[in-house]
Amino acid sequence: MKEAWRLLKFPVDTMVVASSRGKRWSQTAETGVTMLEVMTVVAIIGIATALALPNFANWLARSDLREGIIELQGNLNLARMTAMNRNTTITVTLAMVNNRVNVTFTDPASNQAACTADNQRCILPTQILPGRVTGFSGTASVQFNSLGMRVGGGTAAQAMRLTNSQGTTFEIQVTSAGKSRWCTTSPCP
Numbered sequence: 001m002k003e004a005w006r007l008l009k010f011p012v013d014t015m016v017v018a019s020s021r022g023k024r025w026s027q028t029a030e031t032g033v034t035m036l037e038v039m040t041v042v043a044i045i046g047i048a049t050a051l052a053l054p055n056f057a058n059w060l061a062r063s064d065l066r067e068g069i070i071e072l073q074g075n076l077n078l079a080r081m082t083a084m085n086r087n088t089t090i091t092v093t094l095a096m097v098n099n100r101v102n103v104t105f106t107d108p109a110s111n112q113a114a115c116t117a118d119n120q121r122c123i124l125p126t127q128i129l130p131g132r133v134t135g136f137s138g139t140a141s142v143q144f145n146s147l148g149m150r151v152g153g154g155t156a157a158q159a160m161r162l163t164n165s166q167g168t169t170f171e172i173q174v175t176s177a178g179k180s181r182w183c184t185t186s187p188c189p
Contacts, residue, residue: 058166064132065164069182072103072162073172075127076142076180079105082123083144089151090123093141094160101136101162103127135163138171148178161186 076092083090088107095102105124138159143151150158157173171186183189 061132061164061166062168064130065162065168065170068101068129068133069162069170069172071127071129072160073180073182075103075105075124076172076174078124080144080148080178083146084148086123087146089143089145091141091143094136095140096135099134100131101129101133103129129162132165133162134165137161137163137169139174142174144178150174150176150178157188159187 079090079092082105086107091106093104093106095104104126105122107123110122138161139153140160142153142158142160145151153176155176157175160172160174161169162172163169169186170182170184171188172180172182173188174180181188
């Protein structure tokens, strides 16, 4: 017990060792890690990163596609409300500009070319979808009348599909009543 008390009196990095003959000497403890331990940790981190990177890239592409489809649906609803508020027809058009999907919102007084050239001539600002949204298919243009209903296309829902860089496709359907919904499968159930 007396020897344990003696150990507590000294700093942590110094250890007092007592021999059986009563002589004492101190020994400094070595701290740190070896190069082998550091290399092992670096290798484990490298392997974990190599395994996680493809999943992270897929997640980013899917996240951008989800962001783009939600923004597009929100702007479709805004275009519908603007058509009702201004008592006019609003046309929503998807187009590829500089390898990016752009969405323009025009009325009969403005056209898409003028809107693309000068954003001030658009009813709503041009929406540029995230960079990982690489394409669209289906209906490239939807019109809403002053009652908020979709113009043309019959009674079936019109589909606008967005595709990301990984080939995943999400779809927005616009009903003849002008309401929109999106889903992660194409066609929507």
